Structure formats: C-alpha cells, structure tokens
Amino acid sequence: MKLLVAAVGTRMPGWVDAGFAEYAKRMPREMPLLLTEVKPEPRSSGKPVATLTKAEAERLSAALPARCRRVILDERGSDLTTRALAERLACWAAAGDDVAFLIGGPDGLDASVKSAADEMLRLSSLTLPHGMARVVLAEALYRAASLMKGHPYHRD
Secondary structure, three states: OOEEEEEEOOOOOHHHHHHHHHHHHHOOOOOOEEEEEEOOOOHHHOOOHHHHHHHHHHHHHHHOOOOEEEEEEEEEEEEOOHHHHHHHHHHHHHHOOEEEEEEOEOOEOOHHHHHHOOEEEEOOOOOOOHHHHHHHHHHHHHHHHHHHOOOOOOOO
C-alpha cells in the first residue's frame, strides 16, 4: 500500500521539505510515503474563491491514482489517537488500496473533493499552516506504522 500526500501548495520552506522527507524515509518499504504538490491558483487574480478551489480540485483529482482511498484533512474531520490511526492503517492495508491524504490550499478544499472523500480526518483542533500539516501528518503516519510493526509506544 502506498501513502500519498497530495497537497495544494508549492515552494514550501526548507524545514517543511526536510521534515517531510525525514519521516518519509523512515517509513517501511511496504508502506512508502510520497508527496505530490499541486499548484495553487493565484489569489491575486480577483476570481471568486469557489472558482479558485474548483481549479485546485481538478488538479488534485488529476494527481491521484485511479483507485485510491481518499482521506481529506479538515478541521471538522474525525480526531484519531495514534493507536486509532495505526488500526486504520492496518485496515486500509488489508483492503489493498493506496491511500491519498488531501491537503487544501489557503481556502481549503472544494466541496467536490469533500463529497468524493472516503474519510475526513483532522490533525489538530489548532489551525496549522499547510506546510506544518504535511510534517505533522508524515510524523503521525510514521508513528502509526511503527506501532503496526510492534515497536514500543511511549504511552504504554
């Protein structure tokens, strides 16, 4: 099973790229973590927000594999513990589909992306910068994959 983070936004600060890369390289071989960046629409264009997010939604959809479980990150999503995320990863792996985690741009995700999602998760009740969300997600997936492998967990 491949894990794909599809995120609206390019040219992140170096610490974002380095943080994501660090956790991606720690992932088990059978569960690689990949990143696909999607170009955001220019906010200075004067176009309505709905037009901007629709264009980004089309780019996101084009960047995803034909068959994958779509999990969007949204402040209204389910709040999972690390153990619950590990259990969810195990279920997804058993189902055999790749999993795509979608992170929206400055104005979030278009309604069409939300309605096509299989699940909606949130990383925090706090508002996180989109680059930070990439790193937090990568770390959470790494920790959950480690639990699946039987590595000790500091909460035990």
